[in-house]
Amino acid sequence: MKRTGTEWRQISWDEAFGEIGEKIRDIRKRYGNDAMALFLGNPNVHYHGNILYIALLMKVLDTRNRYSSSSLDQLPLMMACQQMFGHQLLFPVPDVDRMDFFIIIGGNPAVSGGSIMTAPGISKRIRDIRKRNGRVVVIDPVRTRTAELADSHYFIKPGTDVYLLAAMVNTLFEERLAAPGRLGDFTDGIDTVKKTVAGFTPENVSGITGIGAGDIRNLVRDFAEAEKAVCYGRIGTCTQEHGVLSTWLILVFNILTGKMDRPGGYMFPTPALDLVGFTALAGERGWVGRHHSRVSGYPDFGGELPAAALADEILTQGKGRIRGLITVAGNPVVSAPNGRLTDKALADLEFMVAVDWYVNESTRHAHIILPPTTVLEHPNHTMMTNLAGVRNYAAYSEQVFPKDPDTRHNWEIIARLTACAAENPLLRFALRFVRPELLLDGFHRMGPHGPKFGFIGPGLTLSKLKKARHGIDLGPLVPRLPNRLFTKPKRIRLAPAMFADALKEIKPMEKSQDDSAEMPFDLSLIGRRNLMSSNSWFHNYRRLRNRANRCTLLLNPADAEVRGIQTGDMVRVESATGTVTVEAEVSDRIMAGVVSIPHGWGHGLPGVRLGVASEDPGVNVNDLTDNRRVDLSGTAVFSGVPVRIGKPQCC
Numbered sequence: 261m262k263r264t265g266t267e268w269r270q271i272s273w274d275e276a277f278g279e280i281g282e283k284i285r286d287i288r289k290r291y292g293n294d295a296m297a298l299f300l301g302n303p304n305v306h307y308h309g310n311i312l313y314i315a316l317l318m319k320v321l322d323t324r325n326r327y328s329s330s331s332l333d334q335l336p337l338m339m340a341c342q343q344m345f346g347h348q349l350l351f352p353v354p355d356v357d358r359m360d361f362f363i364i365i366g367g368n369p370a371v372s373g374g375s376i377m378t379a380p381g382i383s384k385r386i387r388d389i390r391k392r393n394g395r396v397v398v399i400d401p402v403r404t405r406t407a408e409l410a411d412s413h414y415f416i417k418p419g420t421d422v423y424l425l426a427a428m429v430n431t432l433f434e435e436r437l438a439a440p441g442r443l444g445d446f447t448d449g450i451d452t453v454k455k456t457v458a459g460f461t462p463e464n465v466s467g468i469t470g471i472g473a474g475d476i477r478n479l480v481r482d483f484a485e486a487e488k489a490v491c492y493g494r495i496g497t498c499t500q501e502h503g504v505l506s507t508w509l510i511l512v513f514n515i516l517t518g519k520m521d522r523p524g525g526y527m528f529p530t531p532a533l534d535l536v537g538f539t540a541l542a543g544e545r546g547w548v549g550r551h552h553s554r555v556s557g558y559p560d561f562g563g564e565l566p567a568a569a570l571a572d573e574i575l576t577q578g579k580g581r582i583r584g585l586i587t588v589a590g591n592p593v594v595s596a597p598n599g600r601l602t603d604k605a606l607a608d609l610e611f612m613v614a615v616d617w618y619v620n621e622s623t624r625h626a627h628i629i630l631p632p633t634t635v636l637e638h639p640n641h642t643m644m645t646n647l648a649g650v651r652n653y654a655a656y657s658e659q660v661f662p663k664d665p666d667t668r669h670n671w672e673i674i675a676r677l678t679a680c681a682a683e684n685p686l687l688r689f690a691l692r693f694v695r696p697e698l699l700l701d702g703f704h705r706m707g708p709h710g711p712k713f714g715f716i717g718p719g720l721t722l723s724k725l726k727k728a729r730h731g732i733d734l735g736p737l738v739p740r741l742p743n744r745l746f747t748k749p750k751r752i753r754l755a756p757a758m759f760a761d762a763l764k765e766i767k768p769m770e771k772s773q774d775d776s777a778e779m780p781f782d783l784s785l786i787g788r789r790n791l792m793s794s795n796s797w798f799h800n801y802r803r804l805r806n807r808a809n810r811c812t813l814l815l816n817p818a819d820a821e822v823r824g825i826q827t828g829d830m831v832r833v834e835s836a837t838g839t840v841t842v843e844a845e846v847s848d849r850i851m852a853g854v855v856s857i858p859h860g861w862g863h864g865l866p867g868v869r870l871g872v873a874s875e876d877p878g879v880n881v882n883d884l885t886d887n888r889r890v891d892l893s894g895t896a897v898f899s900g901v902p903v904r905i906g907k908p909q910c911c
Contacts (some may be wrong), residue, residue, distance in 0.1 A: 261619075261629040261631070262275075262279075262627065262628050263559035263626065263627055263628070263629075265518055266339055266867060267556065267586075268410070268619070268629075273666075273668065273676075276628050276630060277677075277679075277680055278410070279628065279681075280628060280677065281680035281681075281754060283325075283584065283610075283611040283613075284296060284584065284611075284680055284681050287583050287610065287611060290583075290802065291581070292579070292580065293321065293322045293323050294324050294325055295323075295580070295581065295582060295584060296321055296325070296580075296582075296583075296585075296586070296589040296681075297323060297325035297326070297327065297527065297570070297573070297584065297586070298317070298321060298323065298325070298326050298327065298586050298587075298588075299328065299570065299585065299586070299587045299588075299590045299592055300314065300327070300328040300587075300588050300589070300590055300650070301325045301328070301331045301587070301588065301589040301590030301591060301595070302333070302589070302590075302782040302795065303797070304328075304588060304589050305618065305644040305645070305777060306640075306645070307589075307638075307640070307670050308640065308641040308644075308672070308700065309638070309644040309669055309670045309671030310501070310588065310589075310670050310671065310698060311643055311644055312671065312696050312700075313671045313674040313675055313696075314588070314674055316678050317541075317674055317677055317681070318563075320678050320681045320682045320687070321586075321681050324551055324560070324563075324565070324580075325565065325582050326434070326563055326564045326565065326566055327564065327566075327567045328564055328567070328590075329563075329567070329572050329590065329595060330564065331524045331564070331565075331566040331567045331890075331894050331895050331896065332567050332596060332597075332895070332896050332898075333495065333498065333563060333895075334375075334498060334593055335498070335503075335504075335566075335894060335895045336353065336496060336497075336498040336504035336506070336507040336508075336891065336893045336895055337376060337507050338546065338561070338562070338893075339507075339546070339548065339561060339893040340504060340507045340508045340559075340759075341511075341546075342545065342546035342547075342548075342562075342760070343508075343548075343753060343756035343759065344362040344508070344511060344752055344753050344754065345744075345745055345746065345752065345757065346545060346745055346746030346747035346748075346753075346808070347536055347539075347540055347546065347746040348545060348546030348561075348562055349535060349536045349539065349546075349647060349648045349819070350528065350536050350744065350745075350746065351376055351528075351647060352394060352511070352514075352521075352526040352527060352583040353378075353526070353527060353528075353529060353648045353649065353650055354377060354379075354492050354525075354526060355488075355523060355524050355525060355526070355527045355650060355736075355867070356377075356385045356386070356389070356490075356650050357650065357651065357736070358488055358524040358736070359383060359386075359389060359394065359484065359488045359489060359490055359525065359741075360392065360393070360394035360395070360396070360487065360488045360489065360524065361394060361395050361397075361399070361483060361486035361489035362395070362489070362490055362492070363395045363397045363399070363483065363489070363491040363492065364396070364397070364398045364399070364400075364406060364410070364493075365398075365399045365400070365416075365421060365425075365492070365493040365496065365497050365506075366399070366421060366493050366494055366497040366498075366899075367400075367403040367492060367494035367495065367496065367497075368385070368400070368405060368406045368494075368495075368788075368789050369382045369383075369406055369494075370382060370383045370386065370404070370405040370406040370408075370409055371404065371546060371789045371790065371791045372418060372494075372495075372789055374648075374650070375495060376494065376648045377492070377494075377648055377650060378642075378646065378649040379649075379650040379904055382538055385650075386406070386409045386410075387409060390409075395411050395412075395482070396409065396410040396411050397410060397411060397413075397414070397479065398410040398413045398414075399413075399414045399416050399421075399424070399471070399593075400413070400414075400415070400416065400749055401415060401416060401417065401418050401496075401784075401850065401851050401854045401856075402724060402786070402788060402814070402849055402851075402854075402856060403415075403848075403849040403850075404788075404849075405791070407488070407891065414475065415470055415471075415798050416468055416469050416470055416471055416851075417468065417784065417853070417854070417900075418496075418500065418785075418786050418854060418899045418900035419494070419500045419501050419502070419784070419897075419899060420465075420468050420470075420900075421469075421497050421502070421506040422502035422505045422509065422763070422766060423468045423469055423495070423515060423766075423768060424465060424469045424525075425458075425506055425509035425510060426457045426460035426469060426509060426629060426763065426766075426768070427460045427461055427462045427465045427476055427768075428476060428479070428480050428491075428509075428513055429453065429457045429460075429509055429512055429513050430457040430458065430459075430460045430461060431462060431476065431480040431514065432484065432513070432857070435477075435480075435481070437480065437481065437484040437517070437826060438450070438516045438517070438728055439445060439484070439516075439517065439518050440515055440516055440517075441518035441522075442518075443515055443518060443521065443741070446741070446742040446745075446750065446751045446752060446756075447515060447751065447752040447755060448751050448752065449754035449756075449760075450516070450755075452754070452760055453512055453516075453755045453760070455704055456755065456760045456763050456764060457763070459768055460561070460768045461473075461768070462474075462476035462477050464902065465768050468768070470709040470851070476775075478694075478892065479734070480482075483517060483519075484517050487524065488519075488522075488523065488524025488525060489517070489519050489525065490514065490519060490524075490525055490526050491509060491510055491513050491514055491519075492510070492526075493510045495787075495789075496786070496899055497510065498895060499728060499787075499895060499896065499897065499899050500889055500891065500897055500898070500899040500900050501889070501897050502762075502766065502891060502892075503891040503892075503893065503895050503897075504759070504891055504892045504893040504895070505759060505762055505766075505892065507889075508756075508759045511526075514526045515752065515754060515782060520591070521739045521740060521741040522555075522635060522739060523737070523739075527737040527738075527739070528737070528740045528741070529646065529648065529649045529652055529674050529737055529776045530652050530705070530708050530709070530734070530737070530738065530740065531646040531652065531654075531708075532631075532646065532652075532654035532707050532708070532709045532720055532734060533641075533643050533646070533654070533700070533703045533704055533708075534703075534707045534708055535643070535644070535647060535706055535808020536647065536746075537708075538703065538706075540746055544562070546561065546562040547561070547562060548560075548561055548758070550563070552582045553565045553566070553569040553572075553573060554573060554576070554578065554581075555569065555573055555576045556568075556569045556572055556888070557867070558894050559894065561893060565894070566890055566895070566896070567592060567595075567596045567597075567887070567892030567896065568596065568597050568598075568888075568889075568890050568896045569603045569887070569894075570582075570592060570596060570602065571596070571598065571601045571604070571605040572605075572887070574605035574606070574608055574609060575604065575605050575608060580748055582609070583609060583610045584609065584612065584841040585606070585611075585613075586612075586615075586677065587612070587614045587622060587626075588614075588615040588670075588674070589614075589615060590607075590621070590622065591616075591621055591622045591796070591864075592622055593606065593621040593865075594620075594622070594623040594796060594859075594860060594861070594862055594880055594882065595795075595859070595860075595882070596836055596882060596887070596896065597882055597885040597886055597887040597897070598792075598838075598860065598882065598883075598885060598886055599621075599755060599880045599882040599883045600838055600883050602622075602882075603621070603865070606622060606625035607625050607629050609625065611627055612625055612626045612627055612628075613626060613627065613628045614626040614628075614629045614630070615629075615630045615631075615632060615670065615673050615674070615677075616630075616631065616868055617631050617632070618800065618869065619867065619868065619869035619870075620863075620868060620870060621862060621863065621865050621868055621880075624866075624867035624868055624869075630668070630673050630860070632667075632670040632673055633663045633667050633668065633669050633670070635670075636659065636660040636661050636662070637659055637661050637662070637663040637664075637667070638663065638669050639656065639657060639659050639696075639758065640656070640657045641655070641656050641657075642654060642655045642656075642731070643700075650737070651733070651735070651736055651737065652733075652734035652735050652737065653731055653732070653733055654704075654709075654720065654725055654734060655725070655728070655731030655732070656700075656722065656726050656728075656731075658726070661665045664722050669821060671696050673725045675691045675694075675792065678691060679691050686718055695729065697722060700722050701721060701722035701723070704720050704721055704722050704725065705719070705720075705721055707720070709734055710720065710852050720732065720734075726838070735829045746782050762892050770885075773897060780904070781834075781835065781836070781903055781904050782853075782902075782904060783815075783851060783853060783854065783855050783902070784821065784900050784902065784903070785833070785835065785855055785856070785857065785881075785884060785900075785901040785902075785903045785904060786854060786855075786856050786898075786900065786901075787856065787857065787858060787898055787899065788814065788856045788857075788858045788859075789858070790810050791887055792804050792805075792810065793810065795860045795861075795863070796860030796873075799861070799863065799870070799872070800870045800871065800872045800873040800875040801872065802872045805872060805875075805876065809843055809876065810858065810878075811842065811843075811857070811861040811876070811878025811879060812842060812843045812844065812845035812857075812858075813831050813833060813844050813845065813857055813888060813905070814841045814845050814847055814849070814850050814856040814857075815844060815845070815846060815847075815850060815854075815855045815856075815905070816846075816847070816848060816850050816851060816852040816853070817846055817847075817848055818852045818879070819852055819855070819905075820844065820846040823905065823906060823907075824907070825844050825846065825905075826844065826846060827843055827844055827845055827846045827905070828843060828844065830842070830844070830907075830908055831841060831844045831905050831906070831907065831908070832906055832907065832908045832909070833841070833857070833884060833900055833903055833904075834884075834903060834905070835884040835886070835902065835906050836886060836902070837883070837884055837885060838883040838884050839884075840879040840883050841879070841908050842878075843861075855903065857879065857884075858878075858881065859880040859881050859882070859898070861877065861878025861879055861880060861881070862877065862880025862881075862882075862883070863876075863878065864876040864877030864878075881898075882898075884896055884901060884903060885897070885901055886901070890903075895900070
């Protein structure tokens, strides 16, 4: 589809790629390679073709302006793993089927299905922990669906997880509960951690977090005594002011209690297709700060700049300014902070191409949209998700329906985009013949479950995987340290200097409220997940649309009463960045002083062609978030945004 003004018309694939190649060459010739940018959305990790081909597109574009949803979601975990274990994709995952104590902080796996924790049927697995006389504890500002499955739930003030976790780690030292076991033989920095968390006592942080000192101490004692336990955090602990420090301290807590790399604890999968090992061989283990964003000065991580920097890099004049953008399954107007600024920025581009099914909030600014085949029209391999599997497993699903002759798979589109940007004629020629199946088979053969030396004897191949209709169970997780570490020497770096130094700057004392001359921003805004949304993926699917409005402002009865607000009222929500008007939902599921709006909404913008979603557009919570607020890793701060609310002013 090609846009001229506000009108769209169909064009041929050859015409589309011809124009794309011409525009990319022109922009790079006039402004330099950094004038082209790339933004990758979350769905990319669910398509093996995208994963296999996008790295080459990045290399050929040769631009510093690379962005993705990682800095809106999981970058703190990636940075913590890179700093501590030597590789950004070496994720530990909870061994949920064998544990007997599970602490979940800022995660809602019963709704998310497990985030960086591939655990089908996770609600049943959580119930099974309790059936075998185990214990589940949830710490969250909202009594979530996961909290309803747990033995106990503690409210916590948004953005204060770093204080809680520092106090939990300090309690281990204070009460002589630190017992890393065999991990201590290859762990450096235990004494540094001890000095760094000194002063963070449960008594000092209780008023900050809203959790009683006695509750904190008892939780630490019980966890330390449990034989098989995991303390796990996700979106809530990542997307906040101290996301990377909170994530780091979660890993520290598990290591100091000896719960890492043992059955029933935090373990490292052995995936059939070992992306960690293969990327390590290519030298792509992750790094921090090789270059910085031009306007905000944010450091890159693994060659990727924070998505929070994207809008300013487009709108600010000067050398290196972004003039062209390629998005693949991404919607930064809805997913990135300060949505209105991002919307303004995309409208300012000279050229934009989007790989997407829809004319949505972001792609309405594209000049050309390249729609790939849908999920039932292409094969699928559990490639990226198995990096975080709670059990080693591999599967390959053939396409259900044949694709139309005039459609293209994601990998075909990305390969053609790469050819458009490539100057090497041999590469352009080779891209015509390399197929995902060839790459997948090679990776499986050379992987940890493949035949000896990749070719001889029994072992996993793509052919065997295709014949296994329900996939292949490769067994439970097994201890993998220290051999799996990518540090030199193979030792855990428990106290990376950048984390320890940053924690020293945080004092265990109350933070002052943000005030304005008119009225203080006296409430704290967080997001939330909805099972019927899956981010925003299902919003345009009528059979998953229910009659109840899912995009509401959730607020506590005490906060509603003092403001005269009832369920169903329209409420004005204001932050330092913007204002939205949204329907109120009063519930004691959320703690006092906190309000919540789900992410992924705001489908009412002009030019959006989402027939079902536009009937219930909701509001974009990221019109309230600030692209100037990021944590140490560059992750946008979505949790703990200061806001005030009230009835809309009469017009």
